[in-house]
Amino acid sequence: MLISEIFHSLQGEGELTGVPSVFVRTSGCNLRCNWCDTPYASWNPEGVQMSVAEIVAEVTKHPARHVVLTGGEPMVAKEIHELAAALKQRGYHITIETAATIAPEGIACDLASLSPKLKNSAPDERLSATWREKHDALRWQPAVVKAWLATYGYQLKFVVSQLADVDEIETMLAQLGTDLPRAKVLLMPEGTTVEALRAKAGWLGELCKARGYRYAPRLHIELYGNKRGT
Numbered sequence: 001m002l003i004s005e006i007f008h009s010l011q012g013e014g015e016l017t018g019v020p021s022v023f024v025r026t027s028g029c030n031l032r033c034n035w036c037d038t039p040y041a042s043w044n045p046e047g048v049q050m051s052v053a054e055i056v057a058e059v060t061k062h063p064a065r066h067v068v069l070t071g072g073e074p075m076v077a078k079e080i081h082e083l084a085a086a087l088k089q090r091g092y093h094i095t096i097e098t099a100a101t102i103a104p105e106g107i108a109c110d111l112a113s114l115s116p117k118l119k120n121s122a123p124d125e126r127l128s129a130t131w132r133e134k135h136d137a138l139r140w141q142p143a144v145v146k147a148w149l150a151t152y153g154y155q156l157k158f159v160v161s162q163l164a165d166v167d168e169i170e171t172m173l174a175q176l177g178t179d180l181p182r183a184k185v186l187l188m189p190e191g192t193t194v195e196a197l198r199a200k201a202g203w204l205g206e207l208c209k210a211r212g213y214r215y216a217p218r219l220h221i222e223l224y225g226n227k228r229g230t
Contacts, residue, residue: 012220041072070097182212192226
């Protein structure tokens with residue numbers, strides 16, 4: 001597997017915010033989000049080839065009992081099922097951070113952290129029209145999202161740039177045809193600096209209060225800034 005980085009930190013997003021965790025970041029992605037904060041694992045994948053055994057050995061060097069499989073898009077990694085099974089066998093709690101464009105197919109997982117991409121993720125002219133069309137066609141897969149929801153504990157996490165994004169989110173949720181608890185829908189301000197996050201925090205927090213969604217801060221940005229290994 002091509003691995004961008006493995007590191008021990010605090011979970012910065014979602015229901016497990018603040019929980020010490022080992023992050024295994026695979027390199028490679030089937031989307032090209034314009035605001036991607038890990039381009040080294042998506043737009044320009046880089047890393048080292050590691051076997052499942054080597055990855056597990058690296059994970060066990062750290063005291064945390066939570067492991068986050070992330071990317072890029074971890075579900076495109078060829079041996080991701082084998083890695084998840086090996087970690088589960090050793091008693092780890094497994095979170096999978098995924099855009100939910102690929103069905104789970106029985107992967108070992110305790111928390112499916114699903115982050116379907118909105119229109120605001122569309123890549124700009126840095127990419128060809130072919131890639132832009134591919135991204136738009138793939139970014140939202142309701143049937144795949146429902147497969148994850150039906151099988152695992154989950155959180156639905158959306159990156160919000162502007163108020164119109166929330167209307168899009170509500171349209172997407174309606175397409176799932178499932179009465180999801182609104183507290184399981186996490187709205188996270190888009191940004192890679194504390195200043196950018198705070199600029200959106202006020203109105204987004206008030207919207208969450210009014211509509212019952214969960215506001216999701218980005219703890220790692222506050223603690224460490226936007227840098228690798230955090």
